[in-house]
Amino acid sequence: MNKIVFIFVASLLSFNVSAGSSGERIYNQVCFTCHNQGVFGAPKLGEISDWVDRISTGKSMLNHHAIEGYAGSRGFMPPRGGDPSLSDQEVRDAVQYMIDKSW
Numbered sequence: 001m002n003k004i005v006f007i008f009v010a011s012l013l014s015f016n017v018s019a020g021s022s023g024e025r026i027y028n029q030v031c032f033t034c035h036n037q038g039v040f041g042a043p044k045l046g047e048i049s050d051w052v053d054r055i056s057t058g059k060s061m062l063n064h065h066a067i068e069g070y071a072g073s074r075g076f077m078p079p080r081g082g083d084p085s086l087s088d089q090e091v092r093d094a095v096q097y098m099i100d101k102s103w
């Protein structure tokens, strides 16, 4: 009985961990290349001054730009970070992760 409870709790925990870090996982797979060090003019993860103006234009614009891609004054953000296999939701999760880490 205890063993069954343990397995149940363990599976709940691992489910929460993977669900909560989906944005982080995608960031590390796809967005990291440019956004971790701010290469090609990308706003850098954790650098508030790179994000203040962007966040103030609203998250829906950030999501839109991340999904569709856009050319800004600093460089070119490729659609879905260049990975067409990402869903809209996965891109939004990665944007949320970047905001949480930078703000």
Ligand code: HEC
Residues within 6 Å of the ligand: 026, 027, 030, 031, 032, 033, 034, 035, 039, 040, 041, 042, 043, 054, 061, 062, 063, 065, 066, 070, 071, 072, 073, 074, 075, 076, 077, 078, 080, 081, 082, 091, 094, 095
């Ligand atoms: C090839 C490099 C590159 C990759 C990979 C990349 N980005 Fe970007 N991203 C940029 C650049 C450059 C900009 C800034 C463009 C500008 O404002 O001039 C940018 C800007 C952004 C912005 C700000 C949008 C705005 O409206 O100001 C968001 C959000 C963003 N990227 C999310 C992501 C996400 C999420 C991923 C991964 C799925 C990702 N990026 C992968 C280069 C990249």
